[in-house]
Amino acid sequence: MAAGGGRPESSVALLAIDLGVGVRAAFTTRGGGFSTGPWDGLDLAVHVGDDPVAVARNRSLVEHSIGAPIAWADQAHGADAFVVTTPPADLLSPVARADALVTGLDDVALGVLVADCVPVLLADATAGVVAAIHAGRRGLVAGVVQSAVAAMRDLGAAPDRIRSTIGPSVCGACYEVPAEMCDEVSRLVPAARAETSWGTPSLDLPGAVAAVLGACGVRGVQRVEACTMTDPRFYSHRRSAHHAEPTGRFAGVIRLAGVSPRS
Numbered sequence: 109m110a111a112g113g114g115r116p117e118s119s120v121a122l123l124a125i126d127l128g129v130g131v132r133a134a135f136t137t138r139g140g141g142f143s144t145g146p147w148d149g150l151d152l153a154v155h156v157g158d159d160p161v162a163v164a165r166n167r168s169l170v171e172h173s174i175g176a177p178i179a180w181a182d183q184a185h186g187a188d189a190f191v192v193t194t195p196p197a198d199l200l201s202p203v204a205r206a207d208a209l210v211t212g213l214d215d216v217a218l219g220v221l222v223a224d225c226v227p228v229l230l231a232d233a234t235a236g237v238v239a240a241i242h243a244g245r246r247g248l249v250a251g252v253v254q255s256a257v258a259a260m261r262d263l264g265a266a267p268d269r270i271r272s273t274i275g276p277s278v279c280g281a282c283y284e285v286p287a288e289m290c291d292e293v294s295r296l297v298p299a300a301r302a303e304t305s306w307g308t309p310s311l312d313l314p315g316a317v318a319a320v321l322g323a324c325g326v327r328g329v330q331r332v333e334a335c336t337m338t339d340p341r342f343y344s345h346r347r348s349a350h351h352a353e354p355t356g357r358f359a360g361v362i363r364l365a366g367v368s369p370r371s
Contacts, residue, residue, distance in 0.1 A: 120169045132363050135361075136150055136358045141165075144162070170219070174363055176214075177216055178216075181204050190206035210238070223355055248297060249296050267326050274330070284308050
C-alpha cells in the first residue's frame, strides 16, 4: 500500500538513455509515484513542501528501477563536484552540498534534481566513471560542467571517450530573461544567447551546456528535445509559478551497472 493508505503500489515512467555498455541512465517523469496536490506524481525533492513520506516512497521506486541506492546532493547552484565513495546513508539525506556528483562505484547510482534547470548525465564506460550534473544558469556560469569533467578525469576518464546526454529543461524559446542578464551570461558562455518565440531576450541553457561540453573535449553529446515549460510530463518551476503554486522535481539518474537491476 502507499504511504498513509493513499495510492496503491505504483511504478515509474523513465526515459532510458544509452550511454554505453555497462551504464544505466534515465530521466524520470511525473509518471507514477505517490505525491498528491501540486506535486502530483513522482516528486523526488524534499525541499519543496511535499510530504517527505511520499518523497521517500518515490525515491525508493526509482532506486528499484535503477537497481542501486541513489546518492543525492544538496544542490546550491554552484560549481562544486563531489566524488561519491560510499552508498548514501538513507533515502532522504544528501551526501554532499554540490551540483555535480561523480563516482567509479558500481553499487551506487547518482541523481540530480531539476524543474527547468539542465540535468546532464555523463559516462566513460571504458574507465568505469559516471557523473550527474545540475546545471542551472548560475551553475553554468560558475563552471559546474567543467568541474564535473575534471573530476571524471581525475578518476581515469578521458573526455573524448565520455558520452553525455542533456536532459529535459527549459528551452531558449521559452526562457525569457532581462536583457542585462542575457548579456551577462552570454559574455561568459556565448552559446547561451537566445531569443524567445515572441522575440525577447532569453537563455538557451541546454545549448550552452552542449557548447561547454564540447569545449571540454566531450564528443558524444546527445540531447533530449523536451522543454519543461511546455511538456506536462515534467515538473516546471516557471510553469507552476504562473499559477502561484509549488511544484516537484524530476531527476536524472545514472549508475555503472555491474549487476542486473533488482527485480
